[in-house]
Amino acid sequence: MAVPKERILLQPAQIHAATGPSHAQILTPEALAFLAGLHRRFDGRRRELLAARRERQARYDAGQLPDFRADTAAIREGQWTVARIPTALLDRRVEITGPVERKMIINALNSGAKVFMADFEDSSAPTFANQIDGQINLRDAVNGDICHTSPEGRFYRVNDNPAVLIVRPRGWHLPERHVTVDGETMAGALVDFGLFAFHNARTLQARDRGPYFYLPKLEAMEEAALWDEVMSATEEALDLPHGCMKATVLIETLPAVFQMHEILHALKDRVVGLNCGRWDYIFSYLKTFRGHRNRLLPERSQVQMTVPFLKAYSELLIQTCHRRGAFAMGGMAAQIPIKGDEAANDAALAKVRADKLREVQAGHDGTWVAHPALVPVAQEIFDKYMPSPNQLNVVRADVSVTRDQLIAPCAGSISRAGFDNNVDVALRYTAAWLDGLGCVPIHHLMEDAATAEIARSQLWQWLHHGNVEFTDHAPINVVLFDQVLAAHTHRLRASQHPGAARADEAATLLAQLTHAEQLGDFLTLPAYAQLH
Template sequence: MPSPFPQSVDVLAGVVLKAPIAANAKHLYSPEALSFVATLHRTFNKQRLALLAARETEQQRRDAGHFPDFFPETAFIRDDATWTGPVLAPGLEDRRVEITGPTDRKMVINAFNSDVATYMADFEDSSTPTWFNVVDGQVNLYDAIRGTISLKTPKKTYLLADKRHPTLIVRPRGWHLHDNHITVDGEPVSGGILDFAIYFFNNAKYLVANGAGPYFYLPKMEHYKEAALWNAIFCQAQSAIGLPIGTIRATVLIETLPAAFQMDEIIYSLRQHSAGLNCGRWDYIFSFIKSLRNHKEFILPDRSQVTMKAPFMASYVQLLIETCHKRQVHAMGGMAALIPIKDDAKANEAAMNNVRSDKLREVLAGHDGTWVAHPALAVEAYNIFNKHMPGPNQIFKPVDASLPPKKKITARDLLSPSVGDAKSEVTEAGIRTNIAIGLGYTEAWLRGIGCVPINYLMEDAATAEVSRSQLWQWIRHGAKTTNGKVITADYVSQLVGEVVGGLIKDAKARNAPEAYNQAVSYFKKGAIPGRNGEYDNFLTLDLYEEISKKTAGGRGVAAFGASKL
């Protein structure tokens, strides 16, 4: 693709690669593509950093007791019933079942072969951003889009089936993540800008020519101005390569507490690029704890008790669906993270019943689609949605006048930590579960694995963040277990030692004790308040600095001598 920028401008001056580009990816990281990355970085990174700094300011306000609320200055956006999102994009009309997962080659092939409507290829929570994974993911998506992807292993050869494939949606990294392997004028590039730019530059026109488009999921945003930043990037990117404004579509994950108070504003900020909003259970719980961490009244019980039926979670879901349908865009449901239990039919059926119940709750609430983590769950989700949603979505479904009107959701509804009818309790078993999930995931992440099956559930960065944040919250406020034991740093450290001992004992040969020992160090730093009550905003930020020191190749990366392009 020819460069979209004037040739008289040396755009690549100041761009430094600190890791090699594999031979099979050089066409994707061409000088033209890297010029595109550099231009977006220079235009927008200053604003990104300012928005991240604003997050810290807002957290200080919450720590001081200024809790999230609906902005009075944007009431005109919320109150104006005349504006809507754009007409649904090609391939995004029916999204009743979406599969999600990382961008490794096997996963991409299996996802493209799945009987689902769409596939969210994930560079974020289910991917560890080693340089190998970042580059390899772009190669795999490029090949899959063109139907040339295959994988030969000692046991099996994976090929694309001759059938309709799901519409592809890509989730780039969140605004808080950078990438150490490309610097522009001495600054590491934004991981989100890098993921977006390489994918968009190399695939957008091909996708449009084949009846789809460049579609994205946008994670972890805390303010509508962060969505407006994406909108500005989309406009410049489309103009640069000659695509009409509005070709890009983006679904925003409402997975932070502050964003729940700004749903109308986020859709409005994206204008003609909006493809709706999504409910993200685990990240939302993580953000609830993180945002309100300084206040004892917001302590949550064992994570197993914090379901989507908890009043504060149900309020969030209701508001999201009402907001999306008012604006005529999709309201997407959450994840069925179950992995089929092949060796226990009774346990598997019980688990499937839980999936069916959850998907029934979603479709009856008004969601237009849902997520699954495993292809085997797609049929279960389809059965429920097909029965209760005969059309491609529920966006235009009229309100049933025979039912009593729903309660208007207030700020207090979104902030209440109530779990409803469930008995709210913290147990030692819950502490141990959080430690096992957090350590297991951290150890895998350090090896370059961004999603890991634990107890027949697919765990990713969001669940690890919930696990360590709950421990931090319980220690910080001296919560007690049901047995009356005060949860202290020493008590949690003792249980960490016991749990990691069992993990090492049961681990396979590839999981050496040293890897778990390293995981313990990072996990405890994130889970145990510092001397002055410090809290790490993201567990993965420290972990990223560790993995980005290692050599590229395999599933890790190592430092290379910087070489200018």
């Protein structure tokens, strides 16, 4: 007997994964019904916007260049500002980021940073257990009773005056295959956002703490508008004041840099700032121009924020944000302490100081670090050069950035060491990700998915555009790639590094993506199918 359509529409979201007893606290019937409502109302529009991304990329592949939109000139030229920034977010000089793992959450909240961005996205491998355990951990943190005892017996708890919590859900493109509604797979973004909001929004709003969110991977103002609709609907459903949910948007795709005014405008009742997500931005540059031989990038170590196209991006973001009354957040320092080598550690910290000095002097209102040890380093620089809570008064009237400056090719070279490093990092990160780790220490840097995306995209670019050479004029070709990959796979398999047990699977996936005729949109999409 067929089930009446009316009854199907009333069914809650369905879970297709093994769950533990504690997960029932998050996956309640009421929460699953709430998720189902989000999916039915918003997933169709999400899919339309993902189709628009594919159409846009096809135009770039055919030779079109990204540019400012003619149909939104009135927004860029208009006189308007975003809504008032909450008191809790007026000083964001140092923010720490990390996955939603219990001990890391406690350490981040205790780090001395002003803000902790709890990440369900690039620094989390989205096994269903990881995602739901993360929801439990954040619920406990919001309720003030999170604690942890390590296997060695060390006890962790949150101290007084912890960092302000901001949550980053997955991007619009990522599915959550373990949750379906009416037989359709839910978006990871709606699962992460919906569960966190359902269980924590009322508590946070009562404390004047939002809830606050970081929104990743947006490419257009319409995608920002969809988030605004989702948040407005959630506020209404949970009986919260309109606009209490606040958002900071990561400008980490090349198409988005041409729509920063428009993205702020689409979220103007709730947006508080934009962030220079620089590693993903470099990846997006590579992906956008995957069909453009004249826009190859040199090895990753040479693509620093001082190169012209990245400097233009950063300065335009600052000018745009401050014109609209929003914060302009700086990028990530991924260094971690180098134990046992004082000289190397000092050199790494010197790079962090130079980067943060550049950011604060350019006009950024704050910055990101990946490790608690870097919080005092970054704070020292911002305290010295930004004694006020922020720099909204720095209007950067001197900045005038054109389309061509934002897409300018980057001069440089490719060394054998740079090529080798890309293979090594892409392989090691992918293997660790497949093993359930999304935040991985590699060569004294805390890497997330963005670094692996840059590494594998550059490898594809160098191999598929032909006649690309090393600094010694030796050719870069597929035979060499296969040899280097095999050598690194052998070393990883025999090592104690995270993901060693998944080395062969990671190598097969990396080889498939690198040999493919077209650069894949995201490493994490095909890898997700192999995630246990």
